[in-house]
Amino acid sequence: MLNGKVALITGGSRGLGRALARTFAENGAKVAFSYSRDVAGAKATADAIGAQSKQFQVSVLDVPATEAMIAEIERDWGAIDILVNNAGVSQAMPLALMEEEDWDRVMDINVKGTFLTSKSVLRGMIRRKRGVVLNVGSLVGVRMIEAPIHYCASKAAIKGLTEALAKEVARYGIRVICLAPGLLEDGVGRNLPDYRLADYLKHCSLGRLGGLNEVANFAAFLVSDANSYMSGETVVIDGGL
Amino acid sequence: MSAKVCVVLGGSGVVGREVCRTLAARGARVGFTFFTNEKNGIDGVGKRLDVVDVPAVERTLDEFADHFGRIDALIHCAAVGTHQLMGEVDERAWDSMLAINAKSAFFAVRRVTEKMREQDGGNIVLLGSIDGVKPAPSPVHYAASKAAVAGMVKAMAKELGPDNIRVNSVAPGILEDGLSRGLPDDLRQEYLKHCGLKRLGKIEEVASLVSWLAVDNTFVTGQTVILDGAL
Numbered sequence: 001m002l003n004g005k006v007a008l009i010t011g012g013s014r015g016l017g018r019a020l021a022r023t024f025a026e027n028g029a030k031v032a033f034s035y036s037r038d039v040a041g042a043k044a045t046a047d048a049i050g051a052q053s054k055q056f057q058v059s060v061l062d063v064p065a066t067e068a069m070i071a072e073i074e075r076d077w078g079a080i081d082i083l084v085n086n087a088g089v090s091q092a093m094p095l096a097l098m099e100e101e102d103w104d105r106v107m108d109i110n111v112k113g114t115f116l117t118s119k120s121v122l123r124g125m126i127r128r129k130r131g132v133v134l135n136v137g138s139l140v141g142v143r144m145i146e147a148p149i150h151y152c153a154s155k156a157a158i159k160g161l162t163e164a165l166a167k168e169v170a171r172y173g174i175r176v177i178c179l180a181p182g183l184l185e186d187g188v189g190r191n192l193p194d195y196r197l198a199d200y201l202k203h204c205s206l207g208r209l210g211g212l213n214e215v216a217n218f219a220a221f222l223v224s225d226a227n228s229y230m231s232g233e234t235v236v237i238d239g240g241l
Numbered sequence: 242m243s244a245k246v247c248v249v250l251g252g253s254g255v256v257g258r259e260v261c262r263t264l265a266a267r268g269a270r271v272g273f274t275f276f277t278n279e280k281n282g283i284d285g286v287g288k289r290l291d292v293v294d295v296p297a298v299e300r301t302l303d304e305f306a307d308h309f310g311r312i313d314a315l316i317h318c319a320a321v322g323t324h325q326l327m328g329e330v331d332e333r334a335w336d337s338m339l340a341i342n343a344k345s346a347f348f349a350v351r352r353v354t355e356k357m358r359e360q361d362g363g364n365i366v367l368l369g370s371i372d373g374v375k376p377a378p379s380p381v382h383y384a385a386s387k388a389a390v391a392g393m394v395k396a397m398a399k400e401l402g403p404d405n406i407r408v409n410s411v412a413p414g415i416l417e418d419g420l421s422r423g424l425p426d427d428l429r430q431e432y433l434k435h436c437g438l439k440r441l442g443k444i445e446e447v448a449s450l451v452s453w454l455a456v457d458n459t460f461v462t463g464q465t466v467i468l469d470g471a472l
Contacts (some may be wrong), residue, residue, distance in 0.1 A: 226450075233468075
């Protein structure tokens with residue numbers, strides 16, 4: 001499905017990022033990924049990708065390092081066809097305990113990081129008049145769900161950013177899509193207390209958490225050439241919450 | 242893994258035919274129904290069916306289930322779209338539109354899920370339209386029928402999820418062919434002005450998403466997925 005494509009995935013050292021990297025590679029893409037801290041996790045992702053992979057310890061907030069990463073990928077592999085803005089963080093905490101630095105950290109990594117990485121990658125995509133950007137949002141950005149407010153705000157921002165960016169770059173034939181998963185087997189939902197998890201599963205029609213590979217398989221379709229008319233859309237994958 | 246069995250209602254129309262072709266190309270065993278058109282030359286089992294005839298819908302789905310031994314996916318592509326202003330829509334026109342586009346989907350899903358419950362679940366894909374989910378100048382009875390599809394998809398997903406049956410809709414904007422050809426040109430120009438990708442959708446672009454949801458999907462349910470090139 002992604003034969004010959006070059007993909008860059010941010011936040012690739014664990015969870016959904018690793019599943020995306022592996023699935024994209026299985027579908028024929030050359031996969032590069034970035035991560036901020038987890039060196040051992042990054043190695044595991046590189047192993048999961050297999051023969052051809054590139055990894056970069058680059059924060060999504062570090063523009064010069066991001067630019068250097070893009071330059072290296074495009075020098076060695078050619079143009080980046082697919083960018084997945086997957087890097088994201090959350091913290092389980094109520095409003096009263098949420099300090100300004102907590103707010104800033106979540107909004108910076110989840111939203112500003114998406115903006116900065118997109119801006120850097122899109123420069124080449126616009127010049128070439130092709131490319132796909134997939135932003136990883138969340139069900140909490142589109143539905144009323146009890147969740148940390150800074151995380152909700154950041155994921156709602158991703159949805160808005162996706163729509164406006166899709167409108168702006170569609171004229172260059174570039175598509176921008178937001179994929180919004182519900183709770184997954186691994187990831188930010190892991191820290192939920194048991195009663196919250198039970199309540200979630202009660203309301204989830206399929207009665208289970210999403211598999212990372214299920215989301216990654218859908219993502220591979222969404223960024224493929226077979227999906228060439230979807231843009232600006234936020235697609236929810238949540239088992240029917 | 243044995244080939245998936247997919248049944249396409251309205252399989253001889255422009256979209257349905259491409260859906261059948263895409264599914265067959267992916268190795269699925271395809272059953273389809275046709276009404277005004279003849280068999281469509283695809284590699285599959287075709288049956289004539291008037292989708293507003295509920296007993297016939299049920300009988301036909303039973304026949305497909307007997308023939309193939311199971312049904313893994315049902316795709317409802319049967320639809321009409323007449324471009325009329327409200328003053329031109331009489332009760333008969335309203336009833337006919339809702340019967341073909343919405344009521345037939347309900348009764349088809351009701352029947353096929355009896356089979357799917359006995360298996361390990363399945364996928365249902367209904368053809369919607371942006372007219373059912375976004376504000377757009379469109380025939381009111383057509384928009385109502387497609388909004389009915391969007392509503393049904395959510396409630397069906399809730400009711401059928403415990404049986405591992407997923408229900409989704411694909412809602413295209415204006416396409417190059419099919420029902421969209423009947424639209425007045427000023428509407429098409431207006432659409433192109435606001436569509437980010439500045440072009441109409443291709444039939445195969447709809448078919449590829451429909452096929453993915455019918456064959457590959459395991460966790461998306463209750464969704465109406467819009468395909469409109471960033472309108």
